[in-house]
Amino acid sequence: MSKELIRLRDVCMAFDDELVLDHLNLYFNDKEFLTLLGPSGCGKSTTLRIIGGFMTPTSGDVLFDGVRINDVPPYQRQINTVFQKYALFPHLNVFENIAFGLRMQRRPDPNDPTGKKLVKIPEEEIRQRVMEMLEVISLKGFEHRKPDALSGGQQQRVAIARALVNRPKVLLLDEPLAALDLKLRKDMQIELKRIQQQVGITFIYVTHDQEEALTMSDTIVVMDKGSIQQIGTPEDIYNEPKNAFVADFIGESNIIDGVMLRDNCVKMYGREFPCLDGGFEPNEPVDVVIRPEDIDIVPKEQGQLVGTVTSVTFKGMQYDIIVDFRGFKWLIQTTDHCPEGSRIGIKIDPDGIHIMKKSKYSGMFGDYSSFSEEYDELDDASLLDEEESEDET
Amino acid sequence: MKKRNSTFNRVFTFLVFLFLYAPILLLIVFSFNAGESSTVWQGFSFHWYRELFQDRLIMRSVYTTLLVSLLATIIATFAGTFAAIGFYSLRRRQRHLLTTVNNIPMMNADIVTGVAMCLFFVAFFSGWSSFATWVNGIQSVFELPTRLTLGFGTLLIAHISFNIPYVILSVSPKLRQMDKNLVDAAMDLGCTWFQAFWKVILPEIKPGIVSGALTAFTMSVDDFIISYFTAGSSSSTLAMTIYGMTKKRVTPEINAISTLLFITVLALLVITNIREARMEQLEQRRRDLPTATAAEAAKYSSPSSSRLPAMLGAGAAAALVICAIWVAGRNAGKPVVNVCSWGEYIDETLITQFEEETGIMVNYQTAESNEALYSLLKSGAGDYDVVVPSDYMISQLIEEDMLEELNYDNIPNFALVSDRFKNLPYDPDNRYTVPYAWGTIGIIYNADMVDEPITSWDAMFSTENAGNVLMFRNSRDAMATALLKLGYSLNTTDEAELREAKELLAQAKRDGVYQSFVMDEVYQKMEGGNAAISAYYAGDYLSMLDNTDEPLEFVVPEEGSNWFVDAMCVLKDAPHKEEAEAWINFIASTEANLANMDYIWYASPNEEALEQYPAYYEELYEEELDPEIYEIMAASQETLDRCQMYLVLPYETRSLYNKLWTELGI
Structure with missing residues (x-):
């Protein structure tokens, strides 16, 4: 559909012998909204900084429109960045912040036939372009404010305008919404998507928030420990996770050991379940993913499996209940109330079962024995930023 | 209960402030005293301030202080800022290490820093000397100076180095507060x-x-100890000059200059704090602002208000530096002579006169005592041409081959x-x-x-005037009074005799x-009538007479006394x-010699001056010089014979002196 703009070829990055990116191969299409998604320390910010030119990869190539740009400094790349916490210049007002990039620019003098003479952008044009940008971000009338007299959401939009005014081919966004509160974050997600469609350029977006990624992206790249786990559309990633890590990281998943007896039939807990997957060796051990919302609760005599409810949490739209099936705990989301300690049966439709090949992540995820802690971890992760979190204090 | 507590608190606070500020307040008040006393108020006057601005020694050291402080501040601010940025970009562990290393010099005792720098410079100079000699030996294209000395350069280096940590200390937090992505953001937007x-x-x-920069400047102006060890003989900061002047007595002129210094430093501190x-x-206001209106926001963040004063300040500083460099350049290359003498020991108009007559610049400095001068010379820090030690110290210097024969x-x-x-x-063949001057104790x-009139050294030891006697606080003179009373030689090396004197x-x-x-x-004690008897030098007695109405008398006791000569040597x-x-x-x-005699009240060794002084005095003051006074000033040969x-x-005796002095516990 659209052409390739940036390619990372065999990119490695190491800090003090610690491999942060492990032979990364990735390409980005023009006008696409691509999200790098992964937990803290997975290398997504590093990838972004390499594309932005703030880091040079230890090995491998960065290609822009087919040209190697490893050693091109940031100020010579047609790429702009929106930083975590915005990095607006506190001593400049909104107008000057947005105009900053334009004032730095030199371009060939249109009146010079040789085209070698470089001139500044005329003040009139700067004013016009900044005002246009203010319109795009709906902040007209704020041009004389200093950044610290703006709310977080407004600062965020100024940061985006400051980058976009330079008409880059690519906009990099490094967890730009992490510092906003939930409500504002939701609004900004829609706003960002709108802006991207309006200006029609490539957005490369870094986040650890899977919901954000699912909402905005055309393509999601799930990363862990410096390598890519899966690339795909949000639907692909959610519905067809490649391994236990992806299944667990995107949404909630119960991951159970199973054996693929034949196409469309998997065996768990000694029982056969019909499913829609195929192409495995007969009797191949597999990971079975069952989303909490795909499980129906039925009277225990009708259930494919029977288990005991060990915990119930009210979530508003539904209850999150933890059910113990022979020592392995499942998360089930249901609108029915099942009291703690009751025995229930469950039924899973064939399209609710997703079969994955075994991977190094098998057995690490998908058990809800320590349900509450897992939520805590996610919360913590949102407070941290990546590699250089040590330098924060 | 509560009430009493708060009264107590208030009184206590008041007392604390009184103790802190009363001395400074007193100093400021007495800087406006019309008379010469530091204890008796004789009316308000700017006399001492006028005097101050005519005192070339002080004015020159003010100039040196400003120049060194400004240059050191500028250079240290520059270096410190970039150092802080360097620290900032390091990883945390290295940064912590370097920050600690940076903090140590600030915590370190100044005296240690000063001595260490002095030693370092002297060691470097001696290394340089061999290097330069070697370089000059193997080629003749250019010639390196072989002899480097402590001076303005070393003073400046010392100031720069002790200022840098303060700059780093105040720049670092600002860097840490800064969003670390700002630089990336700027580079992203097209900046190198x-x-x-x-x-x-x-x-x-x-x-x-x-x-x-303000802190650095304040520290520079304020510094005494480090300057003292690194300035060498050719430069003297204000603090050093004041210290030199107080050696003799605290004149109201010192009050005046100290007041000015205090006010300068205070002003700088106030500016910094404000x-x-x-x-x-x-x-704080900005943090609270998101709810405020745009107009208010604009008010708090307007940048234009501070532009003009900042530019004026920068302009003034630049002008001062240019001026200073111009003056320094004008003086460079002129012949100079570095003199070290005692405080209040010369009529300073003589220095100006000499400079005008010969075109030779005089760097005039003072030492505290013969012993202090000796250690200064030994350490290599005292790079003087002319010194004016006393007799016994001269012999020691000759013995150690530290003096040059005169032509x-x-x-x-x-x-x-x-x-x-x-x-x-002390110099039997007078080579x-x-x-320079001489006198008696x-x-x-x-x-x-x-x-009844005192005639004997007994007065220094008898309980008759107990509690009203002042004794020398230096071992040689104090022991001398006891040796004289016991009838021993002042130069005895007999341990028993010395022990007896000490016991006395x-x-x-x-x-x-x-x-x-x-x-x-x-001075204060005798002029104020706070003590009855004191052993001291004749010249100082005469200075006291000028400042007091107390009936002070001076006697060279019948047992004899010490007489001394201070002489100029190279x-x-x-x-x-x-x-x-x-x-x-x-x-x-x-x-x-006439001018000096009149100024310092010590006798001249110049035959003509000794003869002409009474007439000179009469012409100058339009009154006759009391012959008794003149006898005290320039004792007759008869007296000297006693x-x-x-x-x-x-060496052993000198050690014994030190030991006995320590035993005495003063």
């Missing part, structure tokens, strides 16, 4: 690193840089020196010295406070004879020997 520094980092850390407070307030052809005025002061025991007493002092001390052991505090390998001899010749002239000179003591 240096443009990013200029457009983004600098405006962010500017408050830190300014307060760092700045910081305003910054914090601004920050008396260049000092024709030596012929004017009375034969009585030639070929004295090294030209006498005696007993000063307040006639109203003693029953110890007994008197136990009996409460001594109010205190003093040097220059003697140090071995002095770089400006010719200029030094010109200076010595000038000071040895009759006119100079007196002994100090000779240099053997």
Whole structure:
């Protein structure tokens, strides 16, 4: 559909012998909204900084429109960045912040036939372009404010305008919404998507928030420990996770050991379940993913499996209940109330079962024995930023 | 209960402030005293401030202080800012390590820093000397100076190095507060690193840089100890000059200059603090702002208000530096002579006169005592041409081959020196010295406070005036009084005799004879009528008479006393020997001796000056010079015959002196 703009070829990055990116191969299409998604320390910010030119990869190539740009400094790349916490210049007002990039620019003098003479952008044009940008971000009338007299959401939009005014081919966004509160974050997600469609350029977006990624992206790249786990559309990633890590990281998943007896039939807990997957060796051990919302609760005599409810949490739209099936705990989301300690049966439709090949992540995820802690971890992760979190204090 | 507590608190607070500020307040008040006393108020006047601005020694050191402080501040601010940025970009562990290393010099005792720098410079110079000699030996294209000395350069280096940590300390927090993505953001938007520094980092850390510079400047102006060890002989900061002046006595002029210094430092501190407070307030308000209106926001963040004063300040600083460099350049290359003498020991108009007549610049400095001078010379920090030590110290210097033989052809005025002061025991063949002044030690007493005139050293040891006697606070002079009373030689090396003398002092001390052991505090005590008896120098007695209505008398006791000569000598390998001899010749002239005698109240060794002084006095003050006074000033040969000179003591005896002095516990 659209052409390739940036390619990372065999990119490695190491800090003090610690491999942060492990032979990364990735390409980005023009006008696409691509999200790098992964937990803290997975290398997504590093990838972004390499594309932005703030880091040079230890090995491998960065290609822009087919040209190697490893050693091109940031100020010579047609790429702009929106930083975590915005990095607006506190001593400049909104107008000057947005105009900053334009004032730095030199371009060939249109009146010079040789085209070698470089001139500044005329003040009139700067004013016009900044005002246009203010319109795009709906902040007209704020041009004389200093950044610290703006709310977080407004600062965020100024940061985006400051980058976009330079008409880059690519906009990099490094967890730009992490510092906003939930409500504002939701609004900004829609706003960002709108802006991207309006200006029609490539957005490369870094986040650890899977919901954000699912909402905005055309393509999601799930990363862990410096390598890519899966690339795909949000639907692909959610519905067809490649391994236990992806299944667990995107949404909630119960991951159970199973054996693929034949196409469309998997065996768990000694029982056969019909499913829609195929192409495995007969009797191949597999990971079975069952989303909490795909499980129906039925009277225990009708259930494919029977288990005991060990915990119930009210979530508003539904209850999150933890059910113990022979020592392995499942998360089930249901609108029915099942009291703690009751025995229930469950039924899973064939399209609710997703079969994955075994991977190094098998057995690490998908058990809800320590349900509450897992939520805590996610919360913590949102407070941290990546590699250089040590330098924060 | 509560009420009483708060009263108590208030009184307590008041007392704390009183203790803190009363001395400074007193100093400020007395800087406006019309009279010369530091204890008696004689009316309001700006006299001492006027005097101050005419005092070339002080004005020159003010100039040196400003120049060194400004240059050191500028360079240290520059270096410190970039160092802080360097620290900032390091990883945390290295940064912590470096920050600690940076903090140590600030915590370190100044005296250690000062001595260490002095030693370092001296060591470097000696290394340089061999290197330069070697370089000059193997080629003849250019010639390196082989002899480097402590001076303005080393003073500046020292100031820069102790200022840098303060700049780093105040810039670092600003860098840490800064969003670390700002530089990346600027580079992302088209800046090179240096443009990013200029457009983004600098405006962010500017408050830190300014307060760092102010702190550095304050520290520089304030510093005494480190300057003292690194300034060498050719430069003297204000603090050093004040210190030199207080050696003799605290004149109201010192009050005046100290007041100015205090006010300068206070002003700088106030500016720094107000700045910081305003910054914090601004920050606070900005933090609270998101709810405020745009108009208010614009008000708090308007940048234009601080532009003009900042530019004016920068302009003034630049002008000062240019001015200073111009003056320094004008003076560079002129012949100079570095002189080290005692405080209040010369009529300073003589220096100006000499400079005008010969075109030779005089760097005039003062030392505290013979012993202090000796250690200064030994350490290599005292790079003087001419020194004016006392007799016994001269012998020691000759013994240690630290003096240069003089070429008396260049000092024709030596012929004017009375034969009585030639070929004295410290320089038997008179090859090294030209006498400067001489005098006697005696007993000063307040006639109203003693029953009958004092004639004997007994008075220094008898309980009759217990609690009203002042004794020397230096071992040689104090022991001398006891040796004289016991009838022993002042130069005895006999341990038993010395122990007996020490026991005499110890007994008197136990009996409460001594109010205190003093040097220059003697002025206040005797002038104010706070003590009855004191052993001290004749010249100082005469100075006291000028400032008091107390009936003070001076006597050279019947047992005899010490008489001393201070003489000018040139140090071995002095770089400006010719200029030094010109200076010595000038000071040895009759006119100079007359002026000096009148100023310092010590007798001249110049035969003509001794004869002409009474007439000179009469012409100047339109009153006759009291012959009794003149006899005290310039004792007759008869009196001198009763007196002994100090000779240099053997090493063991000097150690014994130190030991006994320590045992005495003063």
